[in-house]
Amino acid sequence: MNVYSDNCYSAVKFMLDQVIDIPNLLYMGGDFNVGDADWDPLVFSHPTTGQALIDLANSFGLVHSLPVLPVSTHYLDTDGYANSVIDLIFLGLSSVQVSHHIEPDLR
16 A cells, blocks of 8 residues: 555554554555654654554554665655655565665665
8 A cells, every 4th residue: 555644644544543444564655754763863752643643554564674775765845855765565474574775875
């Protein structure tokens, strides 16, 4: 499942409300717009939405896939704004490798 959530976390809230009706997932990823210290080096807190997203992934048996090299995955062309890591990938626990590569030069 690919997800884009707005800055009000609408997709995360919708998925939490519909968790019973969502079929088993092997992959959940996208731009959740949820900053959390666990995956975004520019955030120093653990907001409830971040924990809710982790709980949602856990309910599907998914784990947070970590990038092999910590690079930004969200690139802004606007001066004065820093790139931040807000895109997340969750994979099934049965996955042999729970990490991924990001190729910033190919963006």
